[in-house]
Amino acid sequence: xxxxxxxxxxxxxxxxxxxxxxxxxxxxxxxxxxxxxxxxxxxxxxxxxxxxxxxxxxxxxxxxxxxxxxxxxxxxxxxxxxxxxxxxxxxxxxxxxxxxxxxxxxxxxxxxxxxxxxxxxxxxxxxxxxxxxxxxxxxxxxxxxxxxxxxxxxxxxxxxxxxxxxxxxxxxxxxxxxxxxxxxxxxxxxxxxxxxxxxxxxxxxxxxxxxxxxxxxxxxxxxxxxxxxxxxxxxxxxxxxxxxxxxxxxxxxxxxxxxxxxxxxxxxxxxxxxxxxxxxxxxxxxxxxxxxxxxxxxxxxxxxxxxxxxxxxxxxxxxxxxx
Amino acid sequence: xxxxxxxxxxxxxxxxxxxxxxxxxxxxxxxxxxxxxxxxxxxxxxxxxxxxxxxxxxxxxxxxxxxxxxxxxxxxxxxxxxxxxxxxxxxxxxxxxxxxxxxxxxxxxxxxxxxxxxxxxxxxxxxxxxxxxxxxxxxxxxxxxxxxxxxxxxxxxxxxxxxxxxxxxxxxxxxxxxxxxxxxxxxxxxxxxxxxxxxxxxxxxxxxxxxxxxxxxxxxxxxxxxxxxxxxxxxxxxxxxxxxxxxxxxxxxxxxxxxxxxxxxxxxxxxxxx
Numbered sequence: 001x002x003x004x005x006x007x008x009x010x011x012x013x014x015x016x017x018x019x020x021x022x023x024x025x026x027x028x029x030x031x032x033x034x035x036x037x038x039x040x041x042x043x044x045x046x047x048x049x050x051x052x053x054x055x056x057x058x059x060x061x062x063x064x065x066x067x068x069x070x071x072x073x074x075x076x077x078x079x080x081x082x083x084x085x086x087x088x089x090x091x092x093x094x095x096x097x098x099x100x101x102x103x104x105x106x107x108x109x110x111x112x113x114x115x116x117x118x119x120x121x122x123x124x125x126x127x128x129x130x131x132x133x134x135x136x137x138x139x140x141x142x143x144x145x146x147x148x149x150x151x152x153x154x155x156x157x158x159x160x161x162x163x164x165x166x167x168x169x170x171x172x173x174x175x176x177x178x179x180x181x182x183x184x185x186x187x188x189x190x191x192x193x194x195x196x197x198x199x200x201x202x203x204x205x206x207x208x209x210x211x212x213x214x215x216x217x218x219x220x221x222x223x224x225x226x227x228x229x230x231x232x233x234x235x236x237x238x239x240x241x242x243x244x245x246x247x248x249x250x251x252x253x254x255x256x257x258x259x260x261x262x263x264x265x266x267x268x269x270x271x272x273x274x275x276x277x278x279x280x281x282x283x284x285x286x287x288x289x290x291x292x293x294x295x296x297x298x299x300x301x302x303x304x305x306x307x308x309x310x311x312x313x314x315x316x317x318x319x320x321x322x323x
Numbered sequence: 324x325x326x327x328x329x330x331x332x333x334x335x336x337x338x339x340x341x342x343x344x345x346x347x348x349x350x351x352x353x354x355x356x357x358x359x360x361x362x363x364x365x366x367x368x369x370x371x372x373x374x375x376x377x378x379x380x381x382x383x384x385x386x387x388x389x390x391x392x393x394x395x396x397x398x399x400x401x402x403x404x405x406x407x408x409x410x411x412x413x414x415x416x417x418x419x420x421x422x423x424x425x426x427x428x429x430x431x432x433x434x435x436x437x438x439x440x441x442x443x444x445x446x447x448x449x450x451x452x453x454x455x456x457x458x459x460x461x462x463x464x465x466x467x468x469x470x471x472x473x474x475x476x477x478x479x480x481x482x483x484x485x486x487x488x489x490x491x492x493x494x495x496x497x498x499x500x501x502x503x504x505x506x507x508x509x510x511x512x513x514x515x516x517x518x519x520x521x522x523x524x525x526x527x528x529x530x531x532x533x534x535x536x537x538x539x540x541x542x543x544x545x546x547x548x549x550x551x552x553x554x555x556x557x558x559x560x561x562x563x564x565x566x567x568x569x570x571x572x573x574x575x576x577x578x579x580x581x582x583x584x585x586x587x588x589x590x591x592x593x594x595x596x597x
Contacts, residue, residue, distance in 0.1 A: 156425075
C-alpha cells in the first residue's frame, strides 16, 4: 500500500536519481550530492509522510478494503455480549421480548391506555425498538473512538471503521428485536401484509442516518470525552419529543400549536423513521397519519447525516487517538 | 552533550539498499491534560479550579508538556534490523509510535515506505471469543484478507503451540493462561508480512522455547520484510537480532552505529551487562 501524499514536497522526477535542483553540475561518479536533504531523499525513493490524512476517495477505498473487519468486529462484539450467560445467544431475542413485555404490562394491562391510538401496544413497541436503534447507535458512536483508544493507538485502519462497526452491531441487534416484534404483532392480531416489505427501505434510510450521526458523535466524543456523560439526557429528551409513547398526529389534531413547532415535530428524523415503520408494519396505521412528504424527509435526513457525517469525521482522521 | 559520538551519515554507496524510514530532525512533545495540580485529575475542585483559571488568564494552565524526543535523525534501509536502546523513559517507545504514524511530531518529519506497523494485535482481540475467532478477527484488524487468513490459519495455531496440550483453540481466550494468551497474540501479530515492522519488547513473552521460536520468527520476518525496529531492555536479544543500534538518552540520539560498538558504549554507561 503505497500512497502518494507529498503535496508539500518539491516535485522530484521519479525514476533514476538525477542531479537534483539547480546545481546540475555535481560530479557524476557520486550519484547524489553529499548534502541531499532528507526530503529529497524521501521523494526520490517514493517515501511518504507518516500518519498523514488520505484523500477522501482514497479513504473510501481503504474503508471498503476493511469491510470484512467492520462486519467481523460487529458480530464479535454482539456475540461477546452474552458469552458469559448460561442461556448464551438466546438473550439476543429474550431481551427485546422482555422489554416489550414490560411495556405491555404497564401500558396494556395496568393503565389500559389507548390514548386514542388503535393497536396501542404494537404502536408503542415499534416506537421503542425503532428509537432504541437510533439511540444506541448514537451512544455507541460517541464512545467508538474514545472507548477504543488501545485499538486506535496500536493498529492502522480507517478510523471510520469503528463507529460504522458499532452501528452495524446495533442493526444486528434491531433485527433480533424485529423478530420479537413480529411475534407481538401476530399475537395482537395485526395481519401480515405486503406493506411489511416497506420496512426494508425505511430501515436502510434509518441506518444511513444513524451511521452519519454516530460518525459526528465519534469525532465530538474523541475530542471531548465528557460528551458521553451528557448524551443520555439529550437522547431522553429526544425520545419524549419523538412520539415514541404518544401519537404526534393525534396531539397535533386537537391543538393549535405554532406552525414552526408543528413542522419541527413532524420533520424530527426519529419521528419520521418511527412513523414509517409503524406505517409499514401496523395495518391500522394508515397513510393519512403520516406527515406530508415523509419519504422525502427520510431520504433527506439520511443523505444529510450520512454524507455530512462521513466528511466531518474524515476531516479529523489523523487526530484520533493522539495527545 | 560533550561526549556525543553521533556520526554523520556515511555517503550513500551505489549499492546501498533503498531507504524505508527517514527521520528528519524529529521532535515529539506530549501534552498531558489535567496534570500539574497538586490534587491531581480526580478531584472535582481541581477541575473546577482549572476551568476558572483558564477563564481568568485566557490560556490553558492545566496542560503540561513533556519533551519526549529531541532532534532525532536517522535513515533506515531495506534489510536492516535496528535495535532501539536506552534507559527507562528515554523516548524509545515514543519514537517507535511516531514512526508508525500513531503520534504526531512537533517539529521535523518522518518519511516512510508504505505503512510501518507495530507488532501486536492485543487491542483487537476479545477475551470472550474463542482462539479461533480471535485469529480471524486479529488478522482482519491488521488488514489481511479472508483468503490470507485461511491460508495461514494452521501456521498461526501451530506456531502459538496452543493446541499442544489439547484442543484449546476452540475455547474462549479468557480460559487461557497468561503465557498461552501472549503466545497466541504474538503468533497472530507476526502472521502478516510487514514492509516495516516495529516491535516493542515483544520477545519477553512466553517460556524459553517460545522465546527461541519468536527470535527465529523475527529473523524470518526481517528476511521477508524491509526493515525491523526492536525496542528491548534485553541486551542479548538486541545482539542476537540487530545489526545496527540507536541509543536514545533523554530523548536525544546519543549513538547510532553497528551493534557491537554501540552496545559496548551502552554497557559502559549503564555499568555492566543488564
